[in-house]
Amino acid sequence: MKPDLEVVCVPADESFTAWSHGYPYRTVRWHFHPEYEIQLITDTSGKYFVGDYIGDFTPGNLVMSGPNLPHNWVSELPDNQPVAERCLILQFTAEFMAKATAAFPELRTVKTLLDESRSGLLFAPESGAAALPLMRELLTARGCRRAMLFLSLLELLLHDNGRRQLSSPSYRPDPHSYMASKINLALAYIGKNLATDLRESELAELIGQNVSSFSRSFSKHTGISFVQYVNLLRIKLSCEMLSNSALSITDICYQVGFNNLSNFNRQFLAHKGISPSKFRRYDGLKTAAPGN
Numbered sequence: 001m002k003p004d005l006e007v008v009c010v011p012a013d014e015s016f017t018a019w020s021h022g023y024p025y026r027t028v029r030w031h032f033h034p035e036y037e038i039q040l041i042t043d044t045s046g047k048y049f050v051g052d053y054i055g056d057f058t059p060g061n062l063v064m065s066g067p068n069l070p071h072n073w074v075s076e077l078p079d080n081q082p083v084a085e086r087c088l089i090l091q092f093t094a095e096f097m098a099k100a101t102a103a104f105p106e107l108r109t110v111k112t113l114l115d116e117s118r119s120g121l122l123f124a125p126e127s128g129a130a131a132l133p134l135m136r137e138l139l140t141a142r143g144c145r146r147a148m149l150f151l152s153l154l155e156l157l158l159h160d161n162g163r164r165q166l167s168s169p170s171y172r173p174d175p176h177s178y179m180a181s182k183i184n185l186a187l188a189y190i191g192k193n194l195a196t197d198l199r200e201s202e203l204a205e206l207i208g209q210n211v212s213s214f215s216r217s218f219s220k221h222t223g224i225s226f227v228q229y230v231n232l233l234r235i236k237l238s239c240e241m242l243s244n245s246a247l248s249i250t251d252i253c254y255q256v257g258f259n260n261l262s263n264f265n266r267q268f269l270a271h272k273g274i275s276p277s278k279f280r281r282y283d284g285l286k287t288a289a290p291g292n
Contacts, residue, residue: 002177003070004221005184006033007191008091009237013245015100016092016150018138019236023075023086026223026232030072032178036097036117037065038090038153040128040135043083044075050120051167060128064157066118067094068175069167088135090153113158118173120166127160140283142244182207183221186214194233195257200226234258235271242280249276 006027010017021027023044030049041061048057050071057073065071075086097114101107113121123131134153141149157163178184186203203226204214218226234256241252250261253276258264268276 001030002181002184003030003032004181005178005187006031007187007233008033008035009191009194009233009240010035010091010093010096011237011240011244014240015096015147016090017240018088018090018135019240020085020088020139023077023083025086028072028074030070032068032070032173032175033091034067034175035091035093036067036114037071038131038135038157039063039065039073040088040131041073041086042088042132043086044077046073046075048073051171051173053120053166053168055122055166060125060132062123062128062131063166064113064117064121064123066114066120068173068178069118069120070173070178071120088132088139090135090138090150110154110158113154116163116165119169119171121157121163122166123157123160124162127156127163130156140243146244182209183217186218187222190230190233194230194237195255197259198230198257230257231267232271235268238264238268238276239272239279242276243283249280252276 008017020042039062041057041059043059045056045058048055048061048063048071050063050065051069061073063071073087075083077083094114097107097110101111131153134149134156138146138149138153179188186207189203189206190198200215201211203218204211207214209217215226218229222229224232238252238256241247241256242249245252247255249264253261253264256264258267265275268274268279272279274282
């Protein structure tokens with residue numbers, strides 16, 4: 001079975017994205033993306049799949065996946081009770097790492113880690129425990145502190161002499177084949193054009209389907225409708241921009257693709273339960289140092 005494309009949105013003024021999700025969640029399926037990923041399991045146990053590797057995971061499972069390497073973690077839940085937070089995730093592009101290495105030659109030592117991650121890397125439980133506070137703080141960190149935490153995490157992983165590659169040496173991801181899927185082409189187009197006026201009819205035409213066929217196929221692959229999916233990506237990106245930029249709410253509204261402020265406020269409230277202004281205010285209180 002070909003993996004589905006996960007669209008990873010990294011804001012233009014950020015180097016990487018750090019986030020968390022629960023279980024079940026829309027990206028919990030056999031999927032791939034062009035970005036590197038570091039994932040730490042914080043709750044649940046089950047089976048995980050990386051390339052041609054299959055293993056068991058428990059809390060503390062720390063894995064780094066290279067570009068386009070298919071992967072999935074399937075939790076086993078007693079009584080099918082949902083979990084609010086299953087994992088912490090960090091994602092960044094190869095282009096970013098190339099630019100960072102060019103600017104800071106000291107980072108060339110990380111190339112070994114990046115190369116090994118193309119087969120998937122499992123780190124020692126001790127590294128998982130040490131990574132937890134770093135990755136949790138990365139969810140809300142800003143400025144230089146955010147960059148320092150990222151570098152500290154890479155250093156931690158680089159010095160884990162117990163790390164091991166997961167996929168067999170013969171396994172090679174085939175992103176060109178994966179992108180032959182019409183839905184993956186549509187998802188990639190959405191990710192690259194999120195700030196534009198995306199229309200379901202245009203996407204259907206792009207992949208050679210009528211609107212009703214595209215709608216059914218899209219919902220089958222993503223679990224939600226086209227409009228819901230686009231709004232979800234835009235709200236997620238807006239949250240990162242509200243937390244990590246000084247842009248006004250109006251500017252953020254238009255930069256993530258909403259065409260009017262009232263619709264943005266309405267969608268944000270529906271997804272997050274609070275307004276964008278309250279989200280930014282609460283996020284600022286959460287990240288403020290004690291005594292400030």
